[in-house]
Amino acid sequence: MKDVAARAGVGLKTVSRVVNEEPGVTPDTAARVQAAIDALGFRRNDSARLLRTRRTASVGLVLEDLADPFYAALSRAVEDVARSHGALLFTGSSAEDPRREQELVLAFCARRVDGLVVVPAGDDHRYLLPEIAAGVATVFVDRPAGRLDADVVLTDNAGGTREGVAHLIAHGHRRIGFIGDQPGIHTAGERLRGYREAMASAGLKVRPEWYAMGPTTPERVEAALDAMLGGAEPVTALFAGNNRVTVTAVRVLAGRPERIALVGFDDFELADVLDPAITVVAQDAPGIGRVAAQQLFRRLDGIVTDGASRTELPVRLIERGSAEFPPQQ
Amino acid sequence: MKDVAARAGVGLKTVSRVVNEEPGVTPDTAARVQAAIDALGFRRNDSARLLRTRRTASVGLVLEDLADPFYAALSRAVEDVARSHGALLFTGSSAEDPRREQELVLAFCARRVDGLVVVPAGDDHRYLLPEIAAGVATVFVDRPAGRLDADVVLTDNAGGTREGVAHLIAHGHRRIGFIGDQPGIHTAGERLRGYREAMASAGLKVRPEWYAMGPTTPERVEAALDAMLGGAEPVTALFAGNNRVTVTAVRVLAGRPERIALVGFDDFELADVLDPAITVVAQDAPGIGRVAAQQLFRRLDGIVTDGASRTELPVRLIERGSAEFPPQQ
DNA sequence: CTGAAAGCGCTTACAG
DNA sequence: CTGAAAGCGCTTACAG
Secondary structure: OOHHHHHHOOOHHHHHHHHHOOOOOOOHHHHHHHHHHHHHEEEEEHHHHHHHHHOEEEEEEEOOOOOOHHHHHHHHHHHHHHHHHHOOEEEEEEEHHHHHHHHHHHHHHHHOOOOEEEEEOOOEEEEEEEEHHHOOOEEOOOOOOOOOOOOEEEEEEEHHHHHHHHHHHHOOOEEEEEEEEEOOHHHHHHHHEEEEEEHOOOOOOHHHEEEEEEOHHHHHHHHHHHHHHHOOOOOEEEEEEEEOOOHHHHHHOOOOOOOOOOEOOOOOOOOOOOOEEOOOOOEEEEHHHHHHHHHHHHOOOOOOOOOEEEEOOOEEEEEOOOOOOOOOO | OHHHHHOOOHHHHHHHHHHHOOOOOHHHHHHHHHHHHHOOOOOOOOHHHHHHOOOOOEEEEEEOOOOOHHHHHHHHHHHHHHOOOOOOOEEEEEOOOOHHHHHHHHHHHHHHOOOEEOOOOOOOOOHHHHHHHHHEEEEEEOOOOOOOEEEEEEEEEHHHHHHHHHHHHHHOOOOOOEOOOOOOHHHHHHHHHHHEEEEEEEOOOOOHEEEEOOOOHHHHHHHHHHHHHHHHOOOEEEEOOOHHHHHHHHHHHOOOOOHHHHEEEEEOOOOOOOOOOOOEEOOOOHHHHHHHHHHHHHHHOOOOOOOOEEEOOOOEEOOOOOOOOOOOO
16 A cells, blocks of 8 residues: 555555545546556455454354254355345354364454354353453354353244144154254253153153154164164154254164154255155244344444343244154054 | 553563463563453454464355355365364355355455455456465365466366266166256356267267256256157156256156156265165265365465366266166156 | 544564 | 564544
8 A cells, every 4th residue: 555655646545545435535646546556456455454443344153064054054144144234254163062162253253253143062151251241242043152141043942842743743643752962952952842841731751762862973863763663662753853863864764664753853955855755843044044143233233232132933834744644553 | 462561561572472372481471461461351353463474364265155055065174174274264155146256255355365265156267366466375166267277176077977977878768868057157068068978979869958058946947857858859867967956856857757767966965865866976075175275275385386286076976776777768 | 635643453573 | 581663554533
């Protein structure tokens, strides 16, 4: 910029005015400056600009795994909102590791992002207190923060699961299994709660081998299914706690003789083309991303200044065939 | 930092030394500085640091759509490589709009990212020349840049398609259709070329209604299929040019009486669980992301300094049942 | 309409 | 071992 000013024979401020299209420059001077800019190939350094401006026009997004379809859809929605507000997006995957999440979040804060959208891993996010105090707007998404009062946007996990399990009960099922994600994950716990509540309010007992929580690896899902189907009172229906579990359950059940009714939490591509097509409790991945990002920018723009908000988005039961039949045993 | 220095009664440079864990500070002074840091809740501003250092330790990733499973997997691989090099990742979706791509890329460059990984949209990337000249390392991925000589990492699109079409021919098919993405997209053109070459080398003619290029919307794919199946010489097999097309083709074919052999380019989740399971030419999405990012850092670290490289990753034909039968008409 | 000075929050190159 | 000065590339607040 100094070079441009020198070449055009003007002051730094005049160059700045031209670059930022500020008024109050004679066309003549402006043209001279522009010529110098072109000749020197000058490109404004936004990092320097933002240092002075004290806004970085960037947002950090931390989630579990960028490659998971649910989070991929969520990311895209956050990106679109950020773009519409002129902000760039840093992204990072925590891989469900609280330490890695913290590293990412603090790295973003050290770059002085204006705000954060975080799918929290772990159960203690007090490490964010100094950052929030320093003015970093933060919205949690998909799960609430641990030990921290902050904005959160999530799906009605317990209610959605109640609806799905009640759907199975309405079709005559009494012995219903539930396979969920690791118990420490908030959504997993909420969905388990929904399952228990639906069973209880129908007056149904729940045997210990009917529900299983843990990593969503094929091996574990298969083992859990074996236990549910092999016991004294085998289940006739299964509620799958997330789309990873559903996909594996479909694969495992395809190789088994029993015909088990299935409802999955979270929709997934091709669920409608499978045979049978899979009935799901669909959540709105782009929706929660969009709502979270909008809340973030409402805070950044000072439109919202009150205490932490909690937004719960509804789910939608989509009947496709995998659950709409009575017990087969 | 100034406040910390004042409170600890030391110079700025000493605070800098403590913050960066540089040697040459007495434990006593270090402790005093650390106390001031804690008391004031000081957090280093990396943006300022990087302004001085002239490295931003960040990389920009521009792709078509963060929510597409192929690009989501690619992104995650790029992210992992970036992390292992201590760099943060900016991401943005071009939505296949060259103008939007350019906006994103130039915005990243204005932040002075160290490097770029770009899935190019459009056919002219000369707008990047000044940036590359200014030292921004750039690697293209999935498709080569237009009118620009730069590193590129891609899948063997023509070869993979030849292999897939030859597979159909080997099972006795002679009338084979091809549905691809918009003709302006490099991968789409290459795959069409592979289709033509495979047909030609088997001495088979290609009727105009047997191939169709365009947006991968369900409507268009269905219309193209109708044309292929309704003509005087209906196809007995289809090669789907990408996973969006394959998914729609599966859906459309499920509602039709004909039994059409199908091979898809690019694998997708649940392809193995469909009935029939879908035979695909699988490309390695994380692989091309990883290789591209590694090439980027080799340039950034000065390990590679020679001219533009072109890396082509092999594909893998996975036989699953949708293509392993003779013509049904 | 234009520009010199000060400053954003750090690090570099140097001297003590 | 420690620190004052200059500078990274820009903008702000001001004066002319």
